[in-house]
Amino acid sequence: MDNIFDELGVRPVLNAQGNRTLLGGGTPSDTVKTLMDSIEDYYVNMGDLMDSVGSRISEMLGVEGALVTSGCAAALAYAAAACMTGDDVDRIEQIPDSTGMPNEIIIQRQLRIKYDRTMSIPGGKLIEIGDEDQTTVEQLEEAIGPNTAAIHYLAPGDRNPGALPLEQVIDIGHSHDIPIIVDAAGEVYPTDKLSSYVKSGADLVAYGAKYFGAVNSSGILTGRKDLVSVARSHSFIGFEDSPVRSFGRPMKVDRQEVVAVYGALREWLTMNHEDRFASYEVRIDTMRNELPQFEGVTFSDYPPDAPAEALMLTIDPEKAGKSAQDVIDELKDGNPSIWVRELPEEKSLAIRMLTLKEGGEHVIAQRLREILG
Helix, strand or coil: CCCHHHHHCCCCEEEECCCCHHHCCCCCCHHHHHHHHHHHHCCCCHHHHHHHHHHHHHHHHCCCEEEEECCHHHHHHHHHHHHHHCCCHHHHHHCCCCCCCCCEEEEEHHHCCHHHHHHHCCCCEEEEECCCCCCCHHHHHHHCCCCEEEEEEECCCCCCCCCCCHHHHHHHHHHCCCCEEEECCCCCCCCCHHHHHHHCCCCEEEEEHHHHCCCCCCEEEEECHHHHHHHHHHEHHHHHCCCCCCCECCCCCCHHHHHHHHHHHHHHHHCCHHHHHHHHHHHHHHHHHHCCCCCCEEEEEECCCCCCCEEEEEECHHHHCCCHHHHHHHHHHCCCEEEEEEEHHHCEEEEECCCCCCCHHHHHHHHHHHHHC
């Protein structure tokens, strides 16, 4: 066998779609890989490591507390649990049976995604408010009651029109002493987004660390020191280094993953992002120059209202003889399989440079010539 893909009988993927869990998340830099290798030299007390890295992350972001988790979804589960139990050890050990404690987490209809179900893992009950057009202040106020544990918010808040803005949700929640949990999974650039939600008043904020260069199975929970401390009690390390029988034992992280989060965040916060986008521009231009002007296909930078990180192909199926979805499917069917970002509303696809290995743009250009030529 030539490589592990041949040995296992799986097709390699050229990832021009982005940091997607299904495709393995991301590829840590050489610097981060070196950190991961270096901590292999010795074992470590994971409690000490988790606490030290959490403290360093808090300092880097200027927030009260931080906890490394096994992904954004795990961070949301811990956040929900912390808001439900507080530091009551009996309640911490009782969940996922949430009988007798506040267990309702309010969520706007406009901000629903399938990942919000992770907050039900510790026994949270999602209370959806709003209708098809909007969510109103009155609907939020009416939903708050003695069983309310927290209010969820999917950042940046524009998934669908009509959602209440975060600032208003924070004001209303805090007026009732209800904490706000923000799902900010991929909100890592501009880099101030890694702290702005907490600084705006959100109590707990969850991120996927793969989005800033760590490994797929890692994330961070940031926010109020007291709530992050309770979240730690719920986590695998709370189970391992204390007598508490917390629910989070299955969601452990390895020492390599913990230092990967630390190293990747440090690198993300200090790198020159203008240079990063400039490198994408070079690759986008290279790819554009390698592609002829196909009938019915328009090339443009993506996104249109921010620094370009992808080449977008908008396809007129009548003129091109194929739809954007046809092209996407044919790219996936090859070997290597090529995954791109689907933009169905624009009848387009985007070839993103963020996760595409160097030289992958040439392979994709060749495949597009075969498909559209």
